[in-house]
Amino acid sequence: MGVELKLINNRYNIANLVFFTTYIVFQPPSTILIRKVGPRLHLAFITLLWGAVMIGMGFVKNFPQLAAMRTVLGVLEAGFFPSCVYLLSTWYTRYEVGKRYSMFYLLGCVASAFAGILAYGLMQLNGREGLTGWRWIFIIEGTLTCALGIAGYWLLVDFPDSKRLTWNFLGQRELDWIVHRIQRDRGDSKVPEFNLRKFLAAGADWKIWAYALIFGFSTTITYSLAFTLPLILRQSLKFSVGASQCLVAPPYVLAGIVMFSGAWVGDKLRLRGPIVIFNMVLCLIGLPIMGWAPSPGVRYFGVFLVTAGANANIPAAMSLQANNVRGQWKRAFCSATLVGFGGIGGIAGSLVFREQDALTGYKPGLYASIACALLNIILVLLLDLGFWRANSKADKEGLLLEAHDDDATPGFRYTY
16 A cells, blocks of 8 residues: 555555544534434435445545545545444443443454454555455445445434434333433433533533643544554564464453453442543553563564553443533534544554654653543542532532533433
8 A cells, every 4th residue: 555555654544544634524514414414414424434434435536536535535434433422422321331331342352352353454455456455455445434324324313302203222211210300310312402502511611621631642642552552562562464463453452451450340330530530540551561572472462462451441431521511512513522532543553663763762652652541530539629629519509510501400410
């Protein structure tokens, strides 16, 4: 791919950057759009289209065409993740979302775990129909994405409070019970009429940006690994090309175990902040091992710890914000900013492990990742201090927390 499209100098990084530019910009409108048109049409349509774009990427002839396709792909994928995060939060109570977010993200980890192996297998199609192996990767994976988009239209369900006439696996009485549970848990099951001023007013809450920064620092680490782990395994740890592709998978297995275990503990004990800190401590242990241990085997063990901690922190950060936000449109805004900063983390992640740092063992990238983990711990501690002070005022003085709507809930408390 690099040879055919002449991805010289920083062109590979630019191809990643143009994707995240539109990915970030188009996320806030997506959480509004999913409410207006419904999950079935919104999610299925954008998935079908981005599958078609991926197929098209298998036929690009030069770098400008690749960059253009990546830009369009960013527009389409922008609507998926924040919309799914928002949709899940409307179905489950605050101490149920941890496991659900983990299962949702775990599917992505499974895909990441086998992406390298699948890519290695599809590369064996090199030369078929006059197409090189990397083109077959885009064509086959794009076709599978289109199939998922078509299936999604028939399988996805609407919001539990929706009055649209779509299929549902629950009857109206059961849907009313779901809505009642959400109302009793956090008092925001009612969906007020959309108001742009109120939607944007959520940005005045400093905590929204703290959640987003935690998510962004986490994705900086996860994306940097996803983009360059095969290169690190090959150039720094000295594994072969085939081994590097296949050795990407095992760390994601551990990530899935840590992710779901942390979510179960968090939901059971009603904890959020300590789970995030634990994940970042795993990264702080793994990064020095990955960068400075003497043998490749030990350094590969460090890769396990970093991959597990960073990826487990994605649903942990999502749960942290979901537990501490009230109001449907504030929740929609928060989902968009959270995942938007995740996109910024993607831009940063594409630049963390630079090709020119290969001779140093990618040390600057390791330092940047360590800084991200430390900043996340500091942010969580600041949030927990703010939560403790607000909860104390609510208990002693009757302060209404997250009381930005007419249906404020007196019993609402922040989750540490």
